[in-house]
Amino acid sequence: MRALHCAVSCAFFALVLIVTMLVLHPAYLLISLIGAAGSLAALTGLHGLGQRLKWVLPLMLLTVFFNAAFQHRGVTALFYLHNGNAVTLESTVFGLCAATMLAAAVLWCGCMHQVLTSDKLMALTGWLLPSISLLLSMALRMVPRVLRCLKETYDAQKAMDGLTGPLAVPRRCVRALSGTVSWMLEHAVVTADSMKARGYGVGRRTHFHRETWGQSETLFGLTLLVLAGLTLLGIFSGSGTEVFYPSLQFSPPTMKNLAAWCCWALTCALPMLIEGKEALQWRRSGSTI
Amino acid sequence: MSERARTRFAAVLMLVLVPALVLLGSLVWANRRFYLVSILVTILSLLPMLLRFERRSPQARELVILSVMIALAVAGRAAFSFAPAFKPVAAVVILSGAAFGCEAGFLVGAGSAFLSNFFFGQGPWTPWQMLGFGLIGFLAGLFFAHRYQPKRLGLCIFGFFAVFLLYGPLLDVGSVLMVSGDVTKEAIVAALATGVAFNAIHGGATVLFLALAGEPLLRKLDRVKIKYGILSDAE
Numbered sequence: 001m002r003a004l005h006c007a008v009s010c011a012f013f014a015l016v017l018i019v020t021m022l023v024l025h026p027a028y029l030l031i032s033l034i035g036a037a038g039s040l041a042a043l044t045g046l047h048g049l050g051q052r053l054k055w056v057l058p059l060m061l062l063t064v065f066f067n068a069a070f071q072h073r074g075v076t077a078l079f080y081l082h083n084g085n086a087v088t089l090e091s092t093v094f095g096l097c098a099a100t101m102l103a104a105a106v107l108w109c110g111c112m113h114q115v116l117t118s119d120k121l122m123a124l125t126g127w128l129l130p131s132i133s134l135l136l137s138m139a140l141r142m143v144p145r146v147l148r149c150l151k152e153t154y155d156a157q158k159a160m161d162g163l164t165g166p167l168a169v170p171r172r173c174v175r176a177l178s179g180t181v182s183w184m185l186e187h188a189v190v191t192a193d194s195m196k197a198r199g200y201g202v203g204r205r206t207h208f209h210r211e212t213w214g215q216s217e218t219l220f221g222l223t224l225l226v227l228a229g230l231t232l233l234g235i236f237s238g239s240g241t242e243v244f245y246p247s248l249q250f251s252p253p254t255m256k257n258l259a260a261w262c263c264w265a266l267t268c269a270l271p272m273l274i275e276g277k278e279a280l281q282w283r284r285s286g287s288t289i
Numbered sequence: 290m291s292e293r294a295r296t297r298f299a300a301v302l303m304l305v306l307v308p309a310l311v312l313l314g315s316l317v318w319a320n321r322r323f324y325l326v327s328i329l330v331t332i333l334s335l336l337p338m339l340l341r342f343e344r345r346s347p348q349a350r351e352l353v354i355l356s357v358m359i360a361l362a363v364a365g366r367a368a369f370s371f372a373p374a375f376k377p378v379a380a381v382v383i384l385s386g387a388a389f390g391c392e393a394g395f396l397v398g399a400g401s402a403f404l405s406n407f408f409f410g411q412g413p414w415t416p417w418q419m420l421g422f423g424l425i426g427f428l429a430g431l432f433f434a435h436r437y438q439p440k441r442l443g444l445c446i447f448g449f450f451a452v453f454l455l456y457g458p459l460l461d462v463g464s465v466l467m468v469s470g471d472v473t474k475e476a477i478v479a480a481l482a483t484g485v486a487f488n489a490i491h492g493g494a495t496v497l498f499l500a501l502a503g504e505p506l507l508r509k510l511d512r513v514k515i516k517y518g519i520l521s522d523a524e
Contacts, residue, residue: 021324063468070476101324102413102467109412118407131343135352135359135396139404142360143367150364170501178505181361185513188357192350200349 001043001274005211006120008221013112015228016268020104025240025250027261029100035268036107042275043114052110059106060099067095073245094244111271123211130205146184153179220274227267234260324413327466331416335423338395350519355396358385362401367408374490378405379452380498382422386429387439388510389519394426394434417463421456428455438511444503448495457488 001009020032041049069081074090081087116124118140125133154176163171234240239260243249251257358381365377378401386394402418432447433439461484465476513519 021328059468066468066476070473070479098324098468105413110410113411129339129343131347131352132339132396132400135356136400136404138353138356139359139363139400140407142356143363143404146357146360146364147367150368174501174505177502178509181506181509184357184361185354185509188353189350189513189517189519192348192353195349195353201346 001039001115001271004115004220004274005213005217006116006124007211008217008224009115009120010124011221012224012270013108013116015224015231016108017105017112019231019235019264020101020108023235023240023242024097024101024244025242026097026100027250027253027257028240028264029097029104031261031265031268032104033100033107035265035272036104036111038269039111039271039275040107040114042272043111048110052107056103056106060103063099063102064092064095067098068092071095075246090244090246090248093248097242097244115271120211126205134205142184146180149180149183150176153183220270224267224270227263227270230263231260231267234263324466327463328413328416331420331463335399335416335419338392338399338423342392342396348519350517351393354389354513354519355385355393355400358389358393358397359400359404362397363405363408366401366405370409374487375494376491377494377498378402378422379425379456379491379495380448380503382426383429383444383448383451383495383499384503384506384510386426386431387433387444388507388514389430390434391427391430394428394430395423396426398422398424398426413467414460414463417460421459424459425451425456438504438507441500441504444499445496448499449492452495453488453492457484457491460484461488 016032016035019028020036023029037049037053040052068087068091071091071094072085072088074088076089077086078089078092079087119137122133122137122140154172157172157175157179161172161175234257237256237260239251239257241249241251253261362378362381365381369376382394382398382401385397399419399422402422403415406412406415406418428451429447433444458481461480462477465472465480
């Protein structure tokens with residue numbers, strides 16, 4: 001998945017995130033959540049998934065609680081609170097769905113974070129927003145430099161100022177910050193002049209990216225196109241409609257709807273399939289050497 | 290375009306276009322998709338500023354100075370990563386807006402929120418943070434950019450209220466939209482109430498950073514601005 005061209009992986013995540021946020025049908029959400037969790041596990045290992053789940057699960061609980069406690073619509077009352085408001089089945093189910101949606105979205109974002117690294121994102125935005133992406137990539141490169149400058153100026157201050165007392169550290173920090181800022185700003189102007197001398201702004205900017213469009217990209221892109229088309233067709237033909245209030249109504253699991261859900265499941269399983277195939281290939285190549 | 294006309298144009302974009310988008314979103318998507326609509330509106334409301342910046346093909350000096358300010362904000366957030374509410378990002382954004390104007394403030398705010406989340410984790414909250422810090426930078430430009438060396442007290446008061454009344458509540462309401470599909474008054478009040486302590490600490494931290502480093506940093510930025518004629522009328 002990481003080796004794929006950033007355009008196809010970006011299209012994949014856009015599709016998955018939009019469908020996850022758009023369709024609140026329990027079947028779609030569960031498939032999305034399982035797919036997201038599986039993909040994250042395939043990309044980062046079970047440890048990475050566990051790290052995320054540690055705070056996603058409390059978030060889910062909070063969401064269910066939030067909806068059950070503050071939303072009193074719906075016709076099926078489960079029990080009554082002491083102030084006379086009802087906790088309804090509908091709002092609880094809605095809370096469950098919203099929680100699943102949120103968790104799936106967060107986990108998909110986690111996968112995206114693994115696949116679309118900052119350099120790929122910059123290459124992707126490079127043709128759309130060239131100045132912004134240049135600005136951000138320069139800033140990204142300057143973060144470690146700023147931290148290093150801060151440390152250097154702080155150490156130099158410490159060696160020569162001879163301050164003591166409780167206010168010594170904050171005062172030194174402010175001085176170090178102030179020194180770093182002038183240093184970085186002067187340096188920035190030199191960089192800018194150098195850019196200008198090398199012809200910045202004369203023609204169209206070109207971009208460095210290592211991605212090539214090969215057979216696997218075409219294959220993945222076509223598969224994604226077909227699956228996306230079928231999934232969207234299924235959604236618009238009513239396999240993912242849901243009504244929460246006043247009473248629950250979901251699309252039933254008929255043959256047609258099941259087929260649409262299968263398409264969505266296949267879409268969500270794509271990262272797992274790719275990672276699995278790569279792992280298998282790796283193992284096989286290892287045994288023959 | 291002069292600084293003044295630029296400010297006016299940017300103000301129209303922010304004050305007219307964003308509410309119009311919110312209205313459109315609620316009319317077209319009237320069926321409880323607050324989450325998706327809110328994220329789309331947030332992203333769309335970021336776009337005009339970015340595209341405008343793109344269209345006037347900025348000078349190299351401008352780009353590099355802005356990237357230094359963004360890097361400062363991100364490095365500051367990383368340096369204080371052990372205390373989530375205690376971060377200097379808002380202070381850096383306010384100083385950029387005050388020194389270089391509305392547009393620069395907005396870009397530094399949105400950019401530092403976006404980039405710092407590469408270190409702290411991207412998620413559905415990223416567009417909200419971008420908009421929140423972007424607005425703070427924009428307002429700082431609106432209030433302070435036309436003055437020569439604004440006073441420390443004014444900066445501190447602005448910093449506290451911008452974080453406590455604008456950024457914090459915006460993110461709190463954003464989290465309500467994230468966790469509950471049906472927005473009720475009680476839910477929003479509860480979220481705002483639970484966020485008061487966090488926002489107060491964040492606002493206090495901003496005041497502290499502005500009080501300690503505000504004036505010296507502004508002097509430095511002004512010096513660079515005058516010395517090299519960057520991001521001013523004479524460019």
